[in-house]
Amino acid sequence: MFYIVSYDIPDDKTRNKVAKVMLDFGARVQYSVFECNMDDKLLEKMTQKISKIISDEDSVRIYTLCGKCDKFVKIFGKGEVSKDKDVYIL
Numbered sequence: 705m706f707y708i709v710s711y712d713i714p715d716d717k718t719r720n721k722v723a724k725v726m727l728d729f730g731a732r733v734q735y736s737v738f739e740c741n742m743d744d745k746l747l748e749k750m751t752q753k754i755s756k757i758i759s760d761e762d763s764v765r766i767y768t769l770c771g772k773c774d775k776f777v778k779i780f781g782k783g784e785v786s787k788d789k790d791v792y793i794l
Contacts, residue, residue, distance in 0.1 A: 707740040708767040718757060725753045
């Protein structure tokens, strides 16, 4: 599946931790927005890791798109849709 993950986290340290986790699961397309191609197992792993980091004042949103919805993304200006199907967690 194709997911868009966005977050609004006021604390710099927490925001940086979430960004570091997100880099293991997808491609950063804006400062607090990631595109991710994941199966259900990876999605669960990502949400568990993020849940351990954030607090009640933070906001993380995960938008689920169909597996082929990336073809319908319109980009204005710089950038491209992430095509990486292989995710490597180090």
